Amino acid sequence: MPKNIYRPSSLPRAFLCPGSLRNVPAEIESSGEPARVGNAVHMALAQFIRCGVGDFSYAASFYGVDADEVRWLYFEGVQWWERLKPFFEGGRVEAEHFMRRGNIQGTADVIAWLDGDCLRVLDWKSGYVLTDAWHQCSAYAWLGEEEIHGLPIERIECFVVWLRHGHLDKEHYTPEQLAKWRGSLDKDVLAKPKTYRAGDQCEYCRKRPKCRAFGKYLMAASDCMGNVMDAAHHVGLGAVYARAKQLKSAITKFDKIIALRVKTEGSVDLGDGTQLVQGMRDKTTMDLRKAWTILTDNFTADELVECMSASLSKFKKLCPDKAHREFLMSALEDAGAIETKSAPHGLKIEPIEQPQLENGGDKADG
Numbered sequence: 372m373p374k375n376i377y378r379p380s381s382l383p384r385a386f387l388c389p390g391s392l393r394n395v396p397a398e399i400e401s402s403g404e405p406a407r408v409g410n411a412v413h414m415a416l417a418q419f420i421r422c423g424v425g426d427f428s429y430a431a432s433f434y435g436v437d438a439d440e441v442r443w444l445y446f447e448g449v450q451w452w453e454r455l456k457p458f459f460e461g462g463r464v465e466a467e468h469f470m471r472r473g474n475i476q477g478t479a480d481v482i483a484w485l486d487g488d489c490l491r492v493l494d495w496k497s498g499y500v501l502t503d504a505w506h507q508c509s510a511y512a513w514l515g516e517e518e519i520h521g522l523p524i525e526r527i528e529c530f531v532v533w534l535r536h537g538h539l540d541k542e543h544y545t546p547e548q549l550a551k552w553r554g555s556l557d558k559d560v561l562a563k564p565k566t567y568r569a570g571d572q573c574e575y576c577r578k579r580p581k582c583r584a585f586g587k588y589l590m591a592a593s594d595c596m597g598n599v600m601d602a603a604h605h606v607g608l609g610a611v612y613a614r615a616k617q618l619k620s621a622i623t624k625f626d627k628i629i630a631l632r633v634k635t636e637g638s639v640d641l642g643d644g645t646q647l648v649q650g651m652r653d654k655t656t657m658d659l660r661k662a663w664t665i666l667t668d669n670f671t672a673d674e675l676v677e678c679m680s681a682s683l684s685k686f687k688k689l690c691p692d693k694a695h696r697e698f699l700m701s702a703l704e705d706a707g708a709i710e711t712k713s714a715p716h717g718l719k720i721e722p723i724e725q726p727q728l729e730n731g732g733d734k735a736d737g
């Protein structure tokens with residue numbers, strides 16, 4: 372067996388930062404809340420594909436996550452599967468199929484070996500951030516190619532379903548393209564285990580807490596800071612912005628880790644005559660179910676809406692059935708109860724659109 376085994380999901384980051392693969396066991400599981408929600412959704416959907424029904428409540432309790440969240444994502448997956456199922460019929464179909472080839476191993480959410488020399492793979496994504504899944508799909512396709520045990524195959528297709536976004540990515544490969552991709556993995560990633568490149572790819576990297584390259588990347592933010600006040604330093608501003616995002620996310624994560632330690636183990640002696648303890652303050656809450664009648668007896672509807680906020684996404688989650696959800700949204704729209712308008716939502720870096728010249732860009736005469 373090869374010394375190091377790699378997971379398809381780790382490869383998109385590895386093509387940006389080869390060092391991120393170093394000394395990370397292939398079987399390592401992430402224990403964060405989003406990862407556990409993803410595991411629960413995958414479990415329920417695999418059951419649905421095998422048996423026609425998935426126990427999302429059991430899956431949610433097994434992984435200790437919010438059942439509403441799992442139910443919503445599960446039903447999104449069910450609806451996608453009903454649409455995509457015809458593409459997987461007519462051959463051997465397996466849900467949660469484990470594969471290993473050389474130094475890559477992974478579990479395809481759905482894989483089908485079809486007549487006509489075609490292989491199809493489906494991957495469920497339950498995360499919040501849409502990322503480029505091309506390298507991950509390439510790895511599944513490369514693994515799947517091996518599974519046909521030398522039979523000729525002409526076309527490999529990967530479907531990536533983004534459950535939160537209602538979005539589908541589709542990739543096609545030929546065996547020649549996959550061989551080229553594998554060559555690039557060996558040459559550009561695996562042959563450079565000590566090459567570290569920090570950037571947006573650090574966001575969910577397990578090595579981040581101890582990574583020196585990431586530390587240097589953040590420290591460089593202070594060098595750029597001096598330039599921020601000078602409006603002429605646009606390049607410096609971009610560098611600070613990218614690092615500030617990472618810094619903010621690292622601080623939030625470290626803050627949570629320290630708070631969890633104090634919560635589970637009690638006060639921490641800081642060694643200088645002080646200790647870190649859980650601060651407390653009184654907080655009064657209201658049980659809306661019990662308060663509802665009293666509130667509606669005492670206030671007008673206009674007064675009540677000033678004091679409350681309603682989450683459209685939570686109402687949507689109450690309607691796992693697509694038809695019911697569409698009915699609800701159109702009834703709310705008809706009543707003028709909802710409106711969509713553009714509002715500031717953080718900053719982002721994007722290419723500047725070049726103005727189009729008239730006459731297809733030809734220079735004007737004279």
Ligand code: SF4
Nearest residue numbers: 388391569573576582
């Ligand atoms: S934290 Fe960033 S730089 Fe460090 S290994 Fe991970 S991706 Fe690479």
